[in-house]
Amino acid sequence: MSHATLDAFMKSYKQRLEEDMRLAVSQLNAPSIIKEAMDYSLQAGGKRIRPILLFxxxxxxxxxxxxxxxxxxxxxxIHTYSLIHDDLPSMDNDDxxxxxxxxxxxxxxxxAILAGDALLTFGFQRIAxxxxxxxxxxxxLIAFLAKHAGPEGMVGGQTADIQGExxxxxxxxxxYIHLHKTGKLLTFAVLAGAIICEASKQQFQLFETFATHLGLAFQIRDDILDIEGDQMKLGKPVGSDTGNQKSTYPALLTLDGAKKHLNKHLKAAKQSLQKTELNTELLMELTDLIGARDH
Amino acid sequence: MSHATLDAFMKSYKQRLEEDMRLAVSQLNAPSIIKEAMDYSLQAGGKRIRPILLFxxxxxxxxxxxxxxxxxxxxxxIHTYSLIHDDLPSMDNDDxxxxxxxxxxxxxxxxAILAGDALLTFGFQRIAxxxxxxxxxxxxLIAFLAKHAGPEGMVGGQTADIQGExxxxxxxxxxYIHLHKTGKLLTFAVLAGAIICEASKQQFQLFETFATHLGLAFQIRDDILDIEGDQMKLGKPVGSDTGNQKSTYPALLTLDGAKKHLNKHLKAAKQSLQKTELNTELLMELTDLIGARDH
Structure with a gap:
């Protein structure tokens, strides 16, 4: 599959997803301020990496x-609600x-708190x-999503992240923080696809391994970008992690060590994919893209 | 059914529920601080009126x-998460x-924000x-609960409540505020029982009418208690609604008018119950209790 095909796939499904979400929120019988607040963050851009992985x-x-x-x-x-709550003054306090x-x-x-609550609740409703x-x-799907998003998943990771500040x-x-805070929802994205398509037990496990490595690769790349990235492309100040004295892969492994670690995870991710014996070209390319992304 | 039987029923199921929730949280594989925060509010007492209605x-x-x-x-x-978030400094700011x-x-x-998020998410997991x-x-059940708790339900009511401050x-x-902020979850409690027991369509509608009147009665009684109640029994300062310049039933209908309105809803609730032709003595007594409660 060519790079152009992946681009077209991503662009097409990103657009369809955004239209779907906009329509769903617009049809809610709810006070307009809460619909506006939900829609504002849902339509605030982003790569839609989780939905694209699912598709x-x-x-x-x-x-x-x-x-x-x-x-x-x-x-x-659910990803969007977590960003809204994470940004609050009592959490990361991001403007x-x-x-x-x-x-x-x-x-x-x-x-903002209520818009987050509304998105989390409405997410489960959409599936049901x-x-x-x-x-x-x-x-x-609901049981998995709740487990991956809740105290044993994303919320647990966010909790540990705050404790580790x-x-x-x-x-x-x-x-632990990365596997939970970002990894669990990325894993759910892949496993949801496997559940929908009635994957075999073995395929399911291979996808879980794939997604775990991919999630860690995603985070390591994020940490590397924070050092090497271009502020314009990132949309946030470069070096902000260092400023916050955050523990990062480059800080713990050196920049070179972090890059090697990234490649190890990318390789392991792709090996798991291959073993599924499915039509995984698109997922392979996505994996490369995540490993090499510049924002 | 005697008052003693209702008391025993409430006491027994309140205790079983609290044990069930304590065990469920204790078994979570999550950072201990989030489990403590979830448990703290889940075990902070309360009448457990929603679960009792369901039972x-x-x-x-x-x-x-x-x-x-x-x-x-x-x-x-989910009721508890809503209380945690409502109490936050940017919401009602209650100590x-x-x-x-x-x-x-x-x-x-x-x-506190994360404990609320965790409880909301874990609630859906328990059902799944x-x-x-x-x-x-x-x-x-999940579709109904999400609809009753989310932007079209409780969150919508809370949004309108803040806008109306x-x-x-x-x-x-x-x-609108009362029907959504408190009414929707009370209604879900009753409808969930009807769904579990495979009620007929007609019974379902009668229970919905019952619960809507009961929810409004609950709120009117709350407003009356705020004027006539005993601070020790309520656990909050009497007259706090007036201090906040809140719109209340007694303010809009006079105290006497509010009491008449309360009785109208209690009567309508009981009439709907009767028409279900089920074994509703316990629900009848609960309705009287809610109408006459002193805290």
Whole structure:
């Protein structure tokens, strides 16, 4: 598969997802301020990497990716709620994200908290109301999503991240944070595709291994970009992690060591993919893209 | 059914629910601080009125109330998350609830926000992982709960409540807030019992009407208690609504008018119950209790 095909795939599904989410929020029978606050962050851009991973996994089974739309929307809503809450003054206290004012800077803290709550709740509703999946699949998807997003997943990672602020963490502590805070939702994206397409138990495990390595690669690349990146492309100040005395892969492994570690994970991710014996060209290219991304 | 029987029922199921929730949180593989913060608010007391309504509805169908335990726990977790977030400084800014320090006063704002997020997410997980219900029922329960708790339900009501602060609301605006902020979850409690017991369409509608009147009665009683109540029993200062210039039933209808309105809703609630032709003695008594409660 050519790079142009991957580009077209990403662009097409990103657009369809954004339209789907915009429509879903616009149809809510709710106070307009909460709909505006939800929509503001949902439409604030981003690579939509989680939904794209989900669509590309469905594509690997040679099924129509569009059957994953309600799950992709739920996933992006839950990712978005986590960003809104993370940005709050009592959390990371960020005024900007992707070059735009954060939710609470526009709508105030109270509505930002509620917009996050609304997105989290509505995400589960979207899955429960999906029409192209049977009840057993929906229950499995909801159980997995909750486990990956909740206290044993993303929220657990965010908790550990806050506890680790301004401390020198061990490698294990840092990796717990990444595996949970960013890794768990990325893993869900891939596993949701496997659940929708009724993957075999072995394929399911291979996808889980793939996604875990990919999630860590994603985070290591993030840490490297924070040192080497271009502020304009990143939309945030370069070197902000160092300023916060955060524990990062380059800090713990040196920059060169972090790059080697990144490549190790990319290789392991691709090996797992290959073993599924599915049509994984798109996922392979996505993996390369994540490893080499410049923003 | 005697008052003693209702008391015993409430006491027994309150205790079982609290044990169930304590065990579920203790078994989470998550950072201990988030488990402590979740447990703190889950075990902070309260009448457990929503779970009791659910159990009593199941009892009306002469089924074993315990089959509703995962749903009751999910419901109480979601009610509890909403209290944690409502109490935050950027929302109602309350230091005490039921005579105990609020979550953020004990754990700080960041962990309070995360504990709320964790409870909301884990609530959906409990339903998806319930063992005594089939997948179709679980999907229906999740879709209903999300709709009642999210932007079209409780979060919508909380949004309108914040928008209405320090304003004189019309009766309709005030009623929208109550129907959503407190009414929607109370309604879900009853409807969840009906879903679990496979109520007929007609029974379902009667329970929905019952619960809507009961929810409004609950709120009117709350407003009356704020004027006539005993601070020791309430665990919050009497007259706090007036101090906040909140629109209340007594303010809009006079105290006497509010009491008449309360009785109208109690009567309508009980009429709907009667029409279900089920074993509703316990729900009848609960309705009287809610109408006459002193805290």
């Amino acid at each position: 590309a996994t469905i594509q690997a089974f040679q099924r129509d990716p569009v059957i994953g739309m309600p799950i992709a929307a739920a996933l992006e809503m 900007f994200r992707r070059g735009k004012l954060t939710n609470h800077k526009v709508f105030g803290e109270a509505f 109301e999906a029409t192209d999946l049977d009840a057993e699949q929906k229950v499995r 301004n401390k020198q963490l061990t490698f294990e502590e840092m990796e | 009593a509805t199941i009892q009306a169908f002469q089924r074993d109330p315990v089959i509703g335990m995962p749903i009751a726990a999910a419901l109480e977790m 005490f609830r039921r005579g105990k320090l609020t979550n953020h006063k004990v754990f700080g704002e960041a962990f 992982e319930a063992t005594d219900l089939d997948a179709e029922q679980k999907v229906r 320090n304003k004189q609301l019309t009766f309709e605006e005030m009623e």
